Amino acid sequence: MRRGWWTPGVLAGLAAVAGTLGSAPAGAQGAAPLAVTAIRSWSAPTNTRVVFDFSAPVDAVLPDSGSARRVVVTVAAPGIVLASDVLPAIAVGDTAVDSVYTELDANGARFTLVLSPGTAFKAFTLQPADDQPFRIVVDVSRAEARAAEERRLAQIAAEKRRDRVRLVYVDPGHGGDDTGARGPRGVLEKNVTLAVAQDLVDELNHTHGIRAMLTRTGDYFVPLRQRYKLAEQSKADLFISIHCNSSHRRGHGSGTEVYFLSLQGASDQADRDLADIENAADLVGGVPPQAEDDVVSVLYNVKRNAALEHSQLLAEQLLDHIAADRRVESRGIKQASFAVLKSVEFPSVLVETAFINNLREALLLRDPTFQRNLGRQLASGVVAYFTASGVKLGAAADAP
Numbered sequence: 001m002r003r004g005w006w007t008p009g010v011l012a013g014l015a016a017v018a019g020t021l022g023s024a025p026a027g028a029q030g031a032a033p034l035a036v037t038a039i040r041s042w043s044a045p046t047n048t049r050v051v052f053d054f055s056a057p058v059d060a061v062l063p064d065s066g067s068a069r070r071v072v073v074t075v076a077a078p079g080i081v082l083a084s085d086v087l088p089a090i091a092v093g094d095t096a097v098d099s100v101y102t103e104l105d106a107n108g109a110r111f112t113l114v115l116s117p118g119t120a121f122k123a124f125t126l127q128p129a130d131d132q133p134f135r136i137v138v139d140v141s142r143a144e145a146r147a148a149e150e151r152r153l154a155q156i157a158a159e160k161r162r163d164r165v166r167l168v169y170v171d172p173g174h175g176g177d178d179t180g181a182r183g184p185r186g187v188l189e190k191n192v193t194l195a196v197a198q199d200l201v202d203e204l205n206h207t208h209g210i211r212a213m214l215t216r217t218g219d220y221f222v223p224l225r226q227r228y229k230l231a232e233q234s235k236a237d238l239f240i241s242i243h244c245n246s247s248h249r250r251g252h253g254s255g256t257e258v259y260f261l262s263l264q265g266a267s268d269q270a271d272r273d274l275a276d277i278e279n280a281a282d283l284v285g286g287v288p289p290q291a292e293d294d295v296v297s298v299l300y301n302v303k304r305n306a307a308l309e310h311s312q313l314l315a316e317q318l319l320d321h322i323a324a325d326r327r328v329e330s331r332g333i334k335q336a337s338f339a340v341l342k343s344v345e346f347p348s349v350l351v352e353t354a355f356i357n358n359l360r361e362a363l364l365l366r367d368p369t370f371q372r373n374l375g376r377q378l379a380s381g382v383v384a385y386f387t388a389s390g391v392k393l394g395a396a397a398d399a400p
């Protein structure tokens with residue numbers, strides 16, 4: 001769903017404002033003018049992201065990060081137009097962003113975002129990546145929501161200790177601007193991963209001695225590092241990231257494979273390519289460049305080795321249980337450098353459920369019965385993992 005977040009009623013009113021603004025001629029061929037091709041927004045629990053897509057890179061004047069009720073972004077691009085389906089006035093109407101207005105003149109475009117009180121914003125540009133165009137991103141966060149989120153995670157950790165349960169974090173790959181791989185008939189990886197992850201969480205929450213949580217509960221983007229940080233703050237015992245493979249980008253393929261972290265990188269070129277594709281989520285979904293904060297210490301290495309050993313055991317148990325479904329072949333356990341698997345606090349694996357660009361597997365992936373079965377198989381694999389590693393579910397968890 002692109003532009004699915006406004007209501008027609010609100011738009012009818014706002015469209016009146018648009019009368020004087022230019023828009024791109026429909027179906028223009030050849031030397032198409034530079035255009036704003038989309039303006040979209042995604043509401044996450046603690047922030048809202050507004051994204052402006054352009055047909056080519058532009059020079060943007062971005063405000064410094066801070067707090068303001070009105071944020072203005074200007075683009076120096078004489079002759080720029082709005083694509084015919086882009087509205088110049090958009091009602092976002094969530095608790096962070098009220099609305100977004102676009103004005104064009106001879107020098108370029110000016111975008112005004114009207115924000116709610118108690119918010120902070122950060123604006124940055126993203127170069128074209130994968131099938132994504134040049135973008136300007138404005139992230140608007142709510143301080144109060146962030147504080148509430150911290151309290152929620154601390155509470156999950158406290159309840160875990162109190163109830164003597166093992167905590168499993170399930171991570172639906174991609175989300176929001178980052179759709180992941182695309183399959184035939186409009187099947188998108190980000191939707192499949194959320195559905196399967198929800199089924200797995202439901203199944204685990206009906207299992208004695210286990211509690212399960214999602215890293216995202218809706219269609220919004222969460223940076224890779226933040227996904228396992230959420231699990232760390234909640235004192236998780238396991239982390240399972242759910243994805244769909246695609247051979248558009250890496251040769252012909254079908255089947256399921258389960259990955260755990262490789263410290264040296266994958267030995268196989270195809271696995272290295274896959275890790276590059278999944279790790280590009282932060283580029284596609286949009287994270288401003290920042291330095292890695294790799295910690296190196298003896299304790300870190302000990303924890304990391306223990307986590308890796310258990311990750312392998314978890315991967316084996318999950319694949320064994322998925323392989324019970326003969327409709328999708330098993331491609332085995334593999335290792336690659338996935339950014340989302342970098343925590344040393346718990347075992348973590350990444351499940352490439354099936355190939356979304358393979359028509360037969362895409363139809364399975366979007367089938368709610370298949371999704372539920374997959375959730376059930378993965379949940380059985382989790383229980384088998386705990387048994388194999390000597391954990392008695394329902395008994396007191398080790399002190400963190």
Ligand SMILES: [Zn+2]
Pocket residue numbers: 173174180181189243244278
């Ligand atoms: Zn993926």
